Amino acid sequence: MFGSVTWWTAFFFMLALLISTLASYTMFNFLGNLKRTNGTFRQFWLSGGALVFGVGMWAKHFVLVIAGDQPLYFGWNMPISLFFIIFFSLMAFVMLTFHEVFRYRLPLGSAILAFGIGFMTYFSFFAQPIDHLSFRPGYVLLSLFALFTGTFGSFVTAECRFRLHLWASSLLLGLSAVMVQLLGMKAMVADYYSEHSSDGVNQDINLLALIVGIGALFILMLTLVTWYVDKRLNQLDERYRLVVENSLDTIAIFKGDRWRFVNEAGLRMFEAEEPRDMLGKSIYSFLPDEGHDTVRMRLSSLIFTGSGRPVEQQWLTLKGNIIHTEVVETISTLDNEPAIQVIIRDISERKKNEELLVNSEKLYVAGQLAAGIAHEIRNPLTSLKGFLQLIASGRKNNGTYYDIMNSELDRIEDIVSELLMLSKPQVYQLSYHDLRVMMRDTVTLLETQAILHNIMIEAEYGTEPLWIYGVENQVKQVFINVIKNAIEAMIDGGAIRIKLTRQLDTVSVRFQDEGPGIDEEHLAKIGQPFYTTKEKGTGLGLMVSYKIVDNHQGRIQVKSEIGQGTLFEVILPYRYPEEVRKSS
Numbered sequence: 001m002f003g004s005v006t007w008w009t010a011f012f013f014m015l016a017l018l019i020s021t022l023a024s025y026t027m028f029n030f031l032g033n034l035k036r037t038n039g040t041f042r043q044f045w046l047s048g049g050a051l052v053f054g055v056g057m058w059a060k061h062f063v064l065v066i067a068g069d070q071p072l073y074f075g076w077n078m079p080i081s082l083f084f085i086i087f088f089s090l091m092a093f094v095m096l097t098f099h100e101v102f103r104y105r106l107p108l109g110s111a112i113l114a115f116g117i118g119f120m121t122y123f124s125f126f127a128q129p130i131d132h133l134s135f136r137p138g139y140v141l142l143s144l145f146a147l148f149t150g151t152f153g154s155f156v157t158a159e160c161r162f163r164l165h166l167w168a169s170s171l172l173l174g175l176s177a178v179m180v181q182l183l184g185m186k187a188m189v190a191d192y193y194s195e196h197s198s199d200g201v202n203q204d205i206n207l208l209a210l211i212v213g214i215g216a217l218f219i220l221m222l223t224l225v226t227w228y229v230d231k232r233l234n235q236l237d238e239r240y241r242l243v244v245e246n247s248l249d250t251i252a253i254f255k256g257d258r259w260r261f262v263n264e265a266g267l268r269m270f271e272a273e274e275p276r277d278m279l280g281k282s283i284y285s286f287l288p289d290e291g292h293d294t295v296r297m298r299l300s301s302l303i304f305t306g307s308g309r310p311v312e313q314q315w316l317t318l319k320g321n322i323i324h325t326e327v328v329e330t331i332s333t334l335d336n337e338p339a340i341q342v343i344i345r346d347i348s349e350r351k352k353n354e355e356l357l358v359n360s361e362k363l364y365v366a367g368q369l370a371a372g373i374a375h376e377i378r379n380p381l382t383s384l385k386g387f388l389q390l391i392a393s394g395r396k397n398n399g400t401y402y403d404i405m406n407s408e409l410d411r412i413e414d415i416v417s418e419l420l421m422l423s424k425p426q427v428y429q430l431s432y433h434d435l436r437v438m439m440r441d442t443v444t445l446l447e448t449q450a451i452l453h454n455i456m457i458e459a460e461y462g463t464e465p466l467w468i469y470g471v472e473n474q475v476k477q478v479f480i481n482v483i484k485n486a487i488e489a490m491i492d493g494g495a496i497r498i499k500l501t502r503q504l505d506t507v508s509v510r511f512q513d514e515g516p517g518i519d520e521e522h523l524a525k526i527g528q529p530f531y532t533t534k535e536k537g538t539g540l541g542l543m544v545s546y547k548i549v550d551n552h553q554g555r556i557q558v559k560s561e562i563g564q565g566t567l568f569e570v571i572l573p574y575r576y577p578e579e580v581r582k583s584s
Helices: 002-035 040-067 077-096 105-123 137-158 165-187 198-246 264-269 289-305 348-392 399-421 435-452 472-489 540-551 578-583
Strands: 130-135 188-192 250-255 258-262 311-316 322-334 337-346 431-434 455-460 467-470 494-503 506-512 555-561 565-573
Touching: 002 040, 002 077, 002 137, 002 165, 040 077, 040 105, 040 165, 077 105, 105 137, 105 165, 137 165, 165 188, 250 264, 250 322, 264 337, 289 311, 289 322, 289 337, 322 348, 348 399, 431 435, 431 472, 435 455, 435 472, 435 494, 435 506, 467 472, 467 565, 472 494, 472 506, 472 540, 472 565, 540 555
Parallel strands: 455 494
Antiparallel strands: 130 188, 250 258, 250 337, 311 322, 322 337, 431 467, 494 506, 506 565, 555 565
């Protein structure tokens, strides 16, 4: 009989230890997933861990009551005990998430959870038919000390990274929960004034079996679910780790202004030999002084935007070298706290290639411009030199020599003047002008020349003032260049139609001629220096015109068809004068 009782007691003791260990293991798995997720999932892992641990401790309690050969009474205290163990478990787990925020999170979290388990153990004596209760303070203190020590030790073990650390911490916590109840049975010795009838005992045992069965099934089911989820998350973590470690770009995590993680590519980029050369150091020690404020403002704005666009950023390596990078920043979490994940791509080589390309284009343009200038100026200089040689030889001085020489000098002067227009920006007096007035002056100036070439200039000025803000002589020069080109292109005469209109916040001037037109190949080259289809042209007139319009924040559009003529459209911003606005 004694042997059977001992075996039966040992069976229930092992069953209680198994239930509490499985509940602790499932709980630790739930808490471990907090580092991988945030938001709604964090609440799920916290509440799920508290629920499974509370149900496990509750089921374990009833199993140990049977193992200790104590009477089992079901009353109002049982659902209250379940509620409080779940509540205190949740509070303890929340406290554990305060990484690097609260210094004593582990001791305080252990104390809260130990209080919840101890409360359930000693609260079970209430609502029972107790006639006399003996209290042994030494056992109570010993049980609570053992419970706190075991709970604290299990949390410390759970945060260590060694093989089977979760099973070790779960076994330690489960054993502590069992020990506190066994010591509590010795600390509280009760005499009951009523005993269960056989029917009542059978009913309580059946209820106990139902509770233990449901609790064990619930814990087992959640254990399998968390095991599967943990396995899948570990696979994802492994894939992510491989992607991060094998990335050619630097992938790093900032917490505050400190490096908390950097991959191998980052160590190579910043010329670091080991991770400790960077981890824990301020990111601003790797940035030029002039970039600190910009980076600080950009990182602080991530709290509201969540992520930023790729931006170019200069960094300093550990050896003091400057690297040009492109950075993408995203808000993230590390140890359940806000952090910033960055991807840094080294574009130093690309910047060098771009600089070489720009310098190459500058040299090409300078070479083309120099060749054009030399060609355009050499012709009149050759003529001047020839006439000077004729005069020096003593030949009869002919007045026509001087006329030709003056015309060649004028040609050189025109080329130099137009080139000066393309030089560095100069200060001009800007003012408001009615484009209609400027166009009337231009038409009056060129009308005689057009008539000599059998060309009529037809202009539609409209009735509404067309205000612009700019330099009058420069804008007139654009009109003169376009109309003169049209006159010179219409060798058989015809008409030049000019139409001025306003379109919302722009002013449009359209010049339609009846010349031979320009094919697509030549149309694409209009505005290039020294490109012209005219026999004596320099190509600088339209180039200067493009430059003037661009300086006035406008644009030029050209359309042409062979045999149908060419359409030039000059579009400038409409600027209403302040003095007119006030007077109206």
